[in-house]
Amino acid sequence: MKSGIVCVYGKANAGKSSLINRILGFKLLPISDKPQTTRDTVKAIYNDDESQIVFVDTPGLFKPHKRFGEILLRNAENAKYGVDIILYVIDLSQKFDATTATKLSKLEEKIIVVFNKIDLVKYADVQSIISTVKELLPNSVFIETSCIKSINIDKVVEAIKKYLPQKEKLFSGDIVLDRPKEYIISEMIREKCMRLMKKELPHCVYIQLDHLNEEDNILEVFATVIVEKEGEKGILIGKNGNMIKEISRLSETTILSYFGKKTICNLKVKVVDNWRSKDKFLRKFGFLND
Ligand SMILES: Nc1nc2c(ncn2[C@@H]2O[C@H](COP(=O)(O)OP(=O)(O)O)[C@@H](O)[C@H]2O)c(=O)[nH]1
Ligand SMILES: [Mg+2]
Known part of the structure; x- marks a missing residue:
């Protein structure tokens, strides 16, 4: 049995909750076109015969302008420590800034980079973002996805399973969310x-x-x-x-x-x-x- 915790990290609105919902196969987490739709670092749990993936969905990174925003940001930042894998989601349709990737390059955890929203962009326009990220995070795995069109979602699951440790399940039964x-x-x-x-x-x-x-x-x-x-x-x-x-x-x-x-x-x-x-x-x- 393989099992572990995957922190889903990246800017607000990148498609983190959409990706988790896609992997789970049904809509569990709230999604909207407004940043900061996700407020809590909730755990959503994927089970199959050979593995259990515990996803930590985070509120995403943004510039906080209230005490509330500061707290969300702190929780999102803290969520990436002590996990087995970091799933770093990048919205290819937005301007890229290297701060987050640079920060992640200093961590020990295995990083899977998901270039999301490929349905919105032309490859030629985003090639430079992709190569910059590959340079900054040379030991990572890279997957291009579209959550809307369900492209390469299975590849993300496959990559996660590859790097999950051999371990017994963390959550028993068929719980899908660690919340009532x-x-x-x-x-x-x-x-x-x-x-x-x-x-x-x-x-x-x-x-x-x-x-x-x-x-x-x-x-x-x-x-x-x-x-x-x-x-x-x-x-x-x-x-x-x-x-x-x-x-x-x-x-x-x-x-x-x-x-x-x-x-x-x-x-x-x-x-x-x-x-x-x-x-x-x-x-x-x-x-x-x-
Ligand atoms: N076109 C397109 N839109 C997407 C994709 N993934 C997510 N979205 C949209 O992006 C917005 C933010 O998604 P959400 O999952 O809430 O982002 P989060 O803040 O990172 O959790 C929503 O309007 C989604 O429908 C994608 O692959 N393609
Ligand atoms: Mg979200």
């Missing part, structure tokens, strides 16, 4: 907010799951969508409550398809003034542990 149902549901709701909201607004959203009422065929969710300002609350509720209704409706569909139960999603919206800058709330919401 409540977490998965609130992430599904948050993903809908991220997708429907414009620009900076989605980042102020925190989903507090108040109560889960679960019966044989029905799942009733009571949650509070927390934002930072009255204006944001207005936008989130929308004209005649249309926005929050749409968020509920889309969440219900996603929760149903994942848990196989008809879902009713009751959402309230509440303002917690500037929560992303206050340690008290960052701690309460589980982002700050010290």
